[in-house]
Amino acid sequence: MRAWTVCDPKAGTLTQSLGVARQFDPEPHRVLLKGWLPKWRRGLFSPYRRLPEPQPDLIVSCGSIAPRHVLAIAERCRKRPFLVHLQPADEETSKRYDLIFAGRHDMRAIENPPSNYHAMLGAPHQLSAEALEELRPAARARWAPAGGPVVTVLVGGPTKAYAYDEPTIAGLIAAIRAFAGEGRTVLVSPSRRTPPELRDWLLSARSDKIAVWDQAGENPYREFVAAADAFLITKDSVTMPSEAATTGRPVFVFDLAKTQSDKLDEFEWFHRDLSETLGLTRQFEGRIYDYAYEAPDESRRIAGIIREKMRLD
Known part of the structure; x- marks a missing residue:
C-alpha cells in the first residue's frame, strides 16, 4: 500500500x-x-x-x-x-x-x-515499545555507562497556555540537580520550542551525572527515551508524554506558570485525563517513584x- x-x-x-x-x-x-x-x-x-x-x-x-x-x-x-x-x-x-x-x-x-x-x-507518534527496547542497551551503555537509574527530562517551551518564569526555571533546575544528587543519571532533552535562554539555563546544570543536549549535532531524543527508567516532562506538550508513556515507565509532569487562555483549559483537561482518568502519568511533587499502567500504542x-x-x- x-x-x-x-x-x-x-x-x-x-x-x-x-x-x-x-x-x-x-x-x-x-x-x-x-x-x-x-x-x-x-x-x-x-x-x-x-x-x-x-x-x-x-x-x-x-x-x-x-x-x-x-x-x-x-x-x-x-x-x-x-x-x-x-x-x-x-x-x-x-x-x-x-x-x-x-x-x-x-x-x-x-x-x-x-x-x-x-x-x-x-x-x-513514531516511537514503539519494541524499537525502544531494542535500542535501550546501546543507549544506556552510551549515556549511563556506570549503570544505575536514569531519569530523562523532556523540556518544551512557552506556549499560549504556559510560561517559563524565573521561579519555574529555578524549580526545574533544582529538580534535575536533586535527581543527580540521589545518584541518578539525568538526561535532559530540550525541544525545538525551547528558547535559547532556557536552553542555556539547562546547560548550566551539566555535570558528570547530568547530560544536556545542546541542540547541536544529531538529536539523541530517541536514545534518551530508550534509556529512561522514569521521565519528568514539562506540561506544555501533548506529544512528549504520549511518547514517553509508550515505554510503560513512570511519567511525571512538571507544572509550569499558567497563562489564562482557552489553550490553558485544553491542556489542563488533557493532563487531568492522562493522570486521573487513564492513570498514565503523575503530577511531579518532588519525587520519582514506580507505578504501573498499560502502555498505549496509539499509532x-x-x-x-x-x-x-x-x-x-
Whole structure:
C-alpha cells in the first residue's frame, strides 16, 4: 500500500502523520505544506495537476491547513485514496474524509460527533515499545555507562497556555540537580520550542551525572527515551508524554506558570485525563517513584481502525 502524509513541517504534526502512515508504508511520500491553498487554485491552476507515482492509496493529514490540499490531491488521483485526518475539522470538510481522529481533549467539545469521528489518546507518534527496547542497551551503555537509574527530562517551551518564569526555571533546575544528587543519571532533552535562554539555563546544570543536549549535532531524543527508567516532562506538550508513556515507565509532569487562555483549559483537561482518568502519568511533587499502567500504542491502534474501515468499504 502506498501512503502519503500531508501536513505543515512542524515536528508535532509531522510525527503524528508519519506515525500512522508508517503502519502501512515504511517510507510514506511526504507533502510538506507552506500555507493555505487558495480556492482558485483548481483545475489548470492546481499545484497537484501532476502527481508523482505511485499515487496514494491512503492519505494521512494533520493540521488546519491540510484538508484543502488533501482534497485537491484526491480529486487528481485516478482512484480515490482513503482519507484520514488527525485533528477536528469543520462540518463540510469532515464529510469528505473517511475517518477523522481527534484527541480526547478535543472530542469533549464536539456535540454529537459524526460517525466517522474517533477519539485518540494524546497524539500518535513514531516511537514503539519494541524499537525502544531494542535500542535501550546501546543507549544506556552510551549515556549511563556506570549503570544505575536514569531519569530523562523532556523540556518544551512557552506556549499560549504556559510560561517559563524565573521561579519555574529555578524549580526545574533544582529538580534535575536533586535527581543527580540521589545518584541518578539525568538526561535532559530540550525541544525545538525551547528558547535559547532556557536552553542555556539547562546547560548550566551539566555535570558528570547530568547530560544536556545542546541542540547541536544529531538529536539523541530517541536514545534518551530508550534509556529512561522514569521521565519528568514539562506540561506544555501533548506529544512528549504520549511518547514517553509508550515505554510503560513512570511519567511525571512538571507544572509550569499558567497563562489564562482557552489553550490553558485544553491542556489542563488533557493532563487531568492522562493522570486521573487513564492513570498514565503523575503530577511531579518532588519525587520519582514506580507505578504501573498499560502502555498505549496509539499509532497502531489508529491503524487498526483504518484497516477495519477500509475492509468494510
